[in-house]
Amino acid sequence: MNFGGIPHIVPTIGIQINQGVSSEIEAFISKIVKEKMDYIIFMTGPGVYSLMFAAKCLGLERKLVESLSQVVVICRSFKSKYALSNHGVKTDAVPEENTGEGIAKLMKNYAVSNKNVAIVWHGSHSAVLSDELFKSGAHVLECSIYSYSPELKESGAKILRTMGFDYKTPEEAKVVEVIKEISKGFIDAITFTSPPAAHEIFKIAEKYQLKESLQISLNKYVIVVAVGPSTGKALAEKGVNVDVMPKVYKMGTMVKALSDYITQVKPHK
DSSP, X not given: OOTTSOOOOOOOOXXXXXXXOOHHXXXXXXXXXXXXXXXXXXXXXXXXXXXXXXXXXXXXXHHHHHHHTXXXXXXXXXXXXXXXXXXXXXOOBOOSSOSHHHHHHHHTTSOOTTOEEEEEEOSSOOHHXXXXXXXXXXXXXXXXXXXXXXXXXXXXXXXXXXXXXXXXXXXXXXXXXXXXXXXXXXXXXXXXXSHHHHHHHHHHHHHTTOHHHHHHHHHHTOEEXXXXXXXXXXXXXXXXXXXXXXXXXXXXXXXXXXXXXXXXXXXXX
């Protein structure tokens, strides 16, 4: 993002849905439909749509929706809650902190010992959530519906279109260009909207021997914005300090928080 200029929209990561229905996903859906689950946790909206699409391919969509209506449904954020509502599924709870850690805290309000808890992951896992559930005596069933990819495959693009999202395909050359602009002081602010996005930009920077200059420039010259704690943590792991994080971890409030920061603080570190 460049004040007074045209914002750069440069995705660093895409999602990839496996073609067809894997045996892992088929077994996961079958267990939810045939065995009694007590809780099911959805981490993302694309995860909801991907699971429903897989169930439809298996001829189990109606039975899956019926099964979900009989369990406690936890959504990490309102995006997955909205996605479920489009399939007629009610969400029982959303944590105040939209992270795996936030869900782990929320689950302490429920009796999960000897209960069956299913987790529909996004492209990465939160060890904190799984560990806390296991420590509490829960029987945990996990499944990853999609994976993160440096490219946006057609399968992933189809899911995004189904959700009504506009999207851009990641292009490594454009990411490298932005990294160089950051290092040259041409970028005043940058927003990170997911942990994988933060990891990928540094992966690309390292590939082109630009990692150190990127880290230094982000800390010295650029307003760094993270959409939420998980993304902030990913940046911290890369040695980057976050200047702005919204109180509500959404895109709109993130942009508003950045705008407020700019009006209150000079756009230079």
